[in-house]
Amino acid sequence: MKRFQARHGLAPTGTMTPRTIAAMNVPVQKRIRQLEASLQRLENMNFGFGQRYVVVNIPAAFAEAVENDVVVRRYRVIVGKTEKPSPTLTAQISSVVLNPTWTVPSSIAKTEISAHMRKDPSYLSRMHMEVLDAHDNPIDPNSVDWSGTHTPNFTVRQHNGTFNALGAVKIDMPNSYSVYMHDTNQRNLFSDDYRFDSHGCSRVDNVRDLAAWLLKDQPKWSRAAIDAEIASGQHLDVAMAKKVPVAWIYLTAWMTKDQTVQFRNDVYHQDEQLLEATAEEAAFFSNAGSHPLTAHMTR
DSSP, X not given: OHHHHHHTTSOXXXXXXXXXXXXXXXXXXXXXXXXXXXXXXXXXXXXXXXXXXXXXXXXXXXXXXXETTEEEEEEEEEEEOTXXXXXXEEEEEEEEEESOOEEOOHHHIIIIIHHHHHHOTTHHHHXXXXXXXXXXXXXXXXXXXXXXXXXXXXXXXXXXXXXXXXXXXXXXOOOTTOXXXXXXXXXXXXXXXXXXXXXXXXXXXXXXXXXXHHTTTSTTOOHHHHHHHHHHTOOEEXXXXXXXXXXXXXXXXXXXXXXXXXXXXXXXXXXXXXXXXXXXXXXXXXXXXXXXXXXXXXX
């Protein structure tokens, strides 16, 4: 029972929990399709593996730091909700930000922040947030239209501190989705098996350890130095001397080096979409070979 639970990303309690029963009731045909989908993703993956890199597997809600083909660090992560999924991507980690501020995405400002302000005009001050104009100048929150009916023409930023939604560390990795990895002030969430609770970014358990690993080639930034800088409360952007590749992937099934097959739930229902698209493509090219207008496409 414990081995089964571990292979399915569940707490190995040895007791028959509802999630354990649900995993046991998944038919073998679906597990095979999960393996097929994962194999396709791996075959089509274009990622610049190097001596050191970071991988976030979204369905597993884990991040791994890999060095010389060995997983040297593994961290629980919290990734996007089903309605706000984390994207698959490849990028380069460019910096580690200590005591970061949080610039609230306009979508969150329009919906969640606006809703809070309509109910409680003191919300921003209680959350240590300020409203900025297009030139980063503070403006009076009372002068803002909080109706939420249009895209905000202002920016909401939360000051750094223990109350900050990004916690004490942000790992910058420029990408077209504007997502990143970061700490959190809600660390209790890491203890849950189900860790799909963010707006798309990846919150990392024990993120200071990951930061120290990323900066290990820069002797000034030992774990003790990182802790001391965070304790100072000062915002600091530490540029990486050498950028580290990072990939956010979507694998619901894989095999570990000891030949243990692992399965996770297809939380975003992407496996079936991928397999259906592949089947449609195969059918198209199969039919194209016998049609005079498209026969050249199969040659």
